[in-house]
Amino acid sequence: MKELNQEEWRAQLEKDDNAVILDVRTEEEVDEGYIPNAKNIDIYKAQEFMEEIEKLPKDKSYYIYCRSGKRSAQACMMMDQMGFDETYNLAGGFMEWQGEKTS
Structure with missing residues (x-):
């Protein structure tokens, strides 16, 4: 897992x-x-979260965010343990996101 600030993550x-x-x-x-084009998998639904993560290809780069950055950091660590090589956590999460948003 790599922790990226807003600018690093977006760039x-x-x-x-x-x-x-x-x-x-x-x-x-x-x-x-x-954030546009985001796939939502609720980490609070633990079993469903794990099942959905297991379906994802491990050769992709995953840019992960939550509200503040804590749950997404946890998701990154879980995915790293499952064999995902490229996981990036958005420091500060959606609360601090200054980029494009969809509502």
Whole structure:
């Protein structure tokens, strides 16, 4: 897992052709807005979260965020343990996100 600030995350994401954005927040949080093209997998739904993560290709780069950066850091660590090589946590999470948003 690599911890990236807003600028690093956005810059790296823009030039990564192998990128997948994961939003690990709850459905209610996602309803308040999200980063475009993000796939939502709620980390609080532990069993469902693990099942969905296991379906993901391990050769992609995963840019992961939550509300504040704590749950996404946890998701990154779990994915690293499952054999994912490229996981990037958005420091500060969606609360501090200054980039494009969809509501």
